Amino acid sequence: xxxxxxxxxxxxxxxxxxxxxxxxxxxxxxxxxxxxxxxxxxxxxxxxxxxxxxxxxxxxxxxxxxxxxxxxxxxxxxxxxxxxxxxxxxxxxxxxxxxxxxxxxxxxxxxxxxxxxxxxxxxxxxxxxxxxxxxxxxxxxxxxxxxxxxxxxxxxxxxxxxxxxxxxxxxxxxxxxxxxxxxxxxxxxxxxxxxxxxxxxxxxxxxxxxxxxxxxxxxxxxxxxxxxxxxxxxxxxxxxxxxxxxxxxxxxxxxxxxxxxxxxxxxxxxxxxxxxxxxxxxxxxxxxxxxx
Ligand code: S0N
Numbered sequence: 638x639x640x641x642x643x644x645x646x647x648x649x650x651x652x653x654x655x656x657x658x659x660x661x662x663x664x665x666x667x668x669x670x671x672x673x674x675x676x677x678x679x680x681x682x683x684x685x686x687x688x689x690x691x692x693x694x695x696x697x698x699x700x701x702x703x704x705x706x707x708x709x710x711x712x713x714x715x716x717x718x719x720x721x722x723x724x725x726x727x728x729x730x731x732x733x734x735x736x737x738x739x740x741x742x743x744x745x746x747x748x749x750x751x752x753x754x755x756x757x758x759x760x761x762x763x764x765x766x767x768x769x770x771x772x773x774x775x776x777x778x779x780x781x782x783x784x785x786x787x788x789x790x791x792x793x794x795x796x797x798x799x800x801x802x803x804x805x806x807x808x809x810x811x812x813x814x815x816x817x818x819x820x821x822x823x824x825x826x827x828x829x830x831x832x833x834x835x836x837x838x839x840x841x842x843x844x845x846x847x848x849x850x851x852x853x854x855x856x857x858x859x860x861x862x863x864x865x866x867x868x869x870x871x872x873x874x875x876x877x878x879x880x881x882x883x884x885x886x887x888x889x890x891x892x893x894x895x896x897x898x899x900x901x902x903x904x905x906x907x908x909x910x911x912x913x914x915x916x917x918x919x920x921x922x923x924x925x926x927x928x929x
Pocket of ligand 1: 683684685689716724729730731732735750753754773775776777778799800803804805806808872
């Protein structure tokens with residue numbers, strides 16, 4: 638379907654699905670398409686899409702909305718661009734201008750590191766999240782692409798951590814999970830030297846899935862999404878939580894087990910337990926077999 642007039646532009650290039658704007662946000666854009674794809678974009682291009690607490694609160698809200706919408710199966714997560722000086726960014730991490738003592742300060746003056754909440758929401762979202770990286774993915778912005786299920790980068794993308802240079806570090810997913818993705822030696826190099834890496838280097842180290850010209854990045858994301866949407870939602874959810882369980886300890890097992898419980902609720906065996914309780918009788922599981 639094509640409805641370019643209705644669609645809001647986030648990245649340059651052909652729009653190949655009809656986006657409908659959802660929600661009233663200040664720092665982000667949320668759009669949905671009728672074919673099961675959502676698009677979330679950080680909209681602070683003049684700051685290379687750095688996030689402040691409000692940005693993160695809005696992103697959490699958008700991802701929770703998406704979680705509750707059974708029609709959406711894939712999310713494209715990106716950054717609006719170009720900025721006035723013609724550059725692109727996925728996200729350049731925490732907004733250093735409002736970094737106070739103990740976290741990032743919002744209008745309420747309370748210091749927060751609420752990006753950690755967002756990381757967990759994206760990880761446990763029972764849908765596929767694809768990062769579209771149109772330029773810089775730096776610092777906490779690099780961690781955000783890292784924790785997405787898949788990453789597609791424009792050929793101008795630049796990746797890196799800056800923490801040890803700017804007085805911060807992410808000792809959670811940002812380092813341990815990075816080491817799972819690119820290996821211990823490379824992860825230590827990325828954090829200890831704070832170098833920047835181009836798209837080809839990122840592809841070679843297994844940090845991203847594919848590279849596109851910037852003008853094709855969004856349409857490439859839609860194509861990947863369409864392919865995923867042809868497949869079984871339950872299989873993909875369980876696989877995502879299995880991949881998570883390998884790294885996330887009991888929290889990961891909880892997610893995977895939750896899907897098993899969800900499936901069990903659909904069986905006659907489970908329904909018999911509920912029906913017996915409601916009918917104030919003993920349950921009769923004799924129809925359920927102890928299958929191998
Ligand atoms: C992205 C970079 C490399 C781009 O360089 P370029 O193209 O030369 O542009 P600039 O001129 O530098 O920037 C253009 C304008 O954008 C502003 N800006 C860019 N990034 C930020 C930012 N992060 N915060 C605030 N403003 C930013 C510039 O100031 C400039 O504006 P004007 O023109 O008005 O001066 C380059 O910009 C760069 O290196 N940026 C900083 C990257 C960085 O160090 N980010 C922070 C890293 N730390 C985190 O993200 C912390 C994450 C976090 O919250 C966390 C999570 C878990 C556990 C702990 C923490 C924790 O906080 O410690």
